[in-house]
Amino acid sequence: MPLALLALAIGAFAIGTNEFVIMGLLPEVAGDLSVSIPTAGLLISGYALGVAVGAPALIALTTRVSRKHVLTGLLVLFVVGNALSALAPNYGMLLTGRIVSSLCHGAFFGIGSVVAASVVAPGKQAGAVAMMFSGLTIANVVGVPAGTWLGQAMGWRSAFWAVTALGVLGILAVGAMIPRQPADPEASLRQEFAAFKRPQVWLALAMTTLGFSGLFASYSYVSPMMTEITGFASGSVMWLLVVFGCGFVVGNALGGKAANRAPMATILVLFTALTVVLATFTFTAEYKPLAAIWLFLLGAVIFGTVPPLQARVMQEAPGAGTLASAANIAGFNLGNAIGAWAGGLAISGGFAYNDTNWVGALLSGSGLVLAVVAALTSRRGKHPVAVPEGESSTADAAPARV
Template sequence: MNRKQVRKEPFPVSILSLTAGAFAIGMTEFVIMGILPNVAEDLHVSISTAGQLITMYALGVAVGAPILTILTQRIPQKKLLYLLMVLFIIGNGISVFAPNYSVLMAARMITALTHGTFFGVGAVIASNLVPPNKRAGAVSIMMAGLTIANIIGVPLGTFIGQNMGWRASFGAIAIMGVIALIGIILFIPKLKQEKPVSVVKQLSAVIQPKLLMYLLIGALGNAGLFTVFTYINPLLVEITGYAEHSVTWILVLFGCGVTLGNIVGGKLADWKLMPSILGLYFAISVILTIFTVTVYHPLAAVITVFLWGTAAFAVMPGLQVRIMSLAEDAPALASTSNHSAGNLGNAAGAFIGGWVITHLSLNALPWVGALLVGLGLVLGIACYIAERKNSVAQTA
């Protein structure tokens, strides 16, 4: 299969193998939340100690992924993808047989290393498999694996863990990893290997002020999302008045919004990149502001949560493509750095949300989230205006 033939296809089947890999990674990241009590009881640790398996995973993605991307830049992209999936399978395999907490933590760190690098390299490959005007759409198809994992994979993994033991959950994820690996080997074409770029040149491409500003914009968007989402259960139970078992179905609806938003966001970004990013940040700010009122009304709250999930994830494919386009010498590192910044935003949002609950109140979370996204919007508008002025000046 040559490159020209691949580019004629609007969305090659090869992208679906990336989607399968993203699905497996999404499962391994989030399923631990549903089986945390089982893990804590079996390994004789407290819930809070077991919770560090989530925190350290996020830090492993944030810190380890860019380093691994730099160290593996000379490996052909297809080969790197299946090496990452092999490492992912090994990490989950170790989790199945982990005799104690320390070994399980080490296994989680191994899988965390594969997370950001897979998405970083995968986004570059997906965007190279389609014409330039469909790049964001291709990235969104790959990222859909992560969102579908939240709707189907995590509930399924949690069910398996609760009925067959938590180790069975990681076994199922390892099997999913094997399926993704087979898809990558069979369907991802051998793309032309780019000339290796020096580490100094890659870092220079990524630490340019404009790109760092977009990483900050992305981190603020994620911080706004996780300020609220981390505590969505107590919000819906204590303020809206839903029974705890009902929250699961609301989160499934949120996940449906996330998946829809991811696909629609890719199409919007391919149509008008920067206007769509800014428009979506504005929409998220408005929706979270409205949530400060609708959170008191059960039906309105559910509708708002669905719209919020749709808008919050619609912005991500476009932001990913924008960041890759700013680092022509290091698109994979830029893409991976975006995931690192996003994970730092997740952690910051969870911390800010906890601070808000302690020092303000639970019902203050939506407007604080809106403020964080609004700050990202202001920075985005400033970048856009500066770029337009620069473009006009160059034309003149």
């Protein structure tokens, strides 16, 4: 494995821990800062919106800067934001710290995806992207549960200090392991933005947004759901997050392999499974063994979609890999914001915590409809390829694999 992929995975581990640790600490944050749990849930939406806005903006500003230097600078911003969160005296300052740390998220994964693809042989790019995202999956097995335990035992601020230290480790890893990658002197924002004239690019981004909004309508409130609906003790939440994170690891590995062969087919299968898992989670959340199993399934299915969704948007935006990749990361997090907001709206309206799964199923089902539309229109858009006599031909031009 190229050392560059290890450095990217370390950075992804820090960012993933920061993004998800708040979900296991919503009751502690809400109690300490005297806000409701749905209001505390807006810390998830605020972070996600920061990613959605920050990713394209930072990519645009750093088009001609060395990728290594940009990745380092992004992690510095990440450290500053988490230190602000740890020191926050009130809810407003905590939200500010979350937004500051979020600004690095989309650009890091967007640029990181391009760097990962550049250090491996053709045909293995989706696997390389999955390797980088493995840091995010491991964060959900180790970092998030450990941060949840630390935050519950020593106060939620201690979790953010731990994440700050992880960010410093990421800076050191990027500096030591990623080779110098000079900026592309021919890089052009006009060329990057031109790719967004393609309807398939927007369909890919919309699929990502709706799929992940379905997840976060449910997962944003997993802690109160598991304690108040399922009946687990608050100390068990950490282990349930480990189960969910194990699903991430399995899904990321299998999704990366499947995406190397057939990204669109993988998306269709997994979006169908996601909708079914969310819909049935409404009922299985009432039983401890089934709730744990469904959390694993939910993690496996949703994170299995990450490599093919990332591959899909990069495939449909040739010549604009960095910006398209960052835009897709923004799509993931816009989905996080929409899902957390929609789930909170249902709770504020008097629905139970497990009813957020119905909201999630409706959102992910909408993503599935778009995936079907994308597959059908993409197929219709391909034409027979004329080839010299004696050479093989196919009815459809084979799409490039990422």
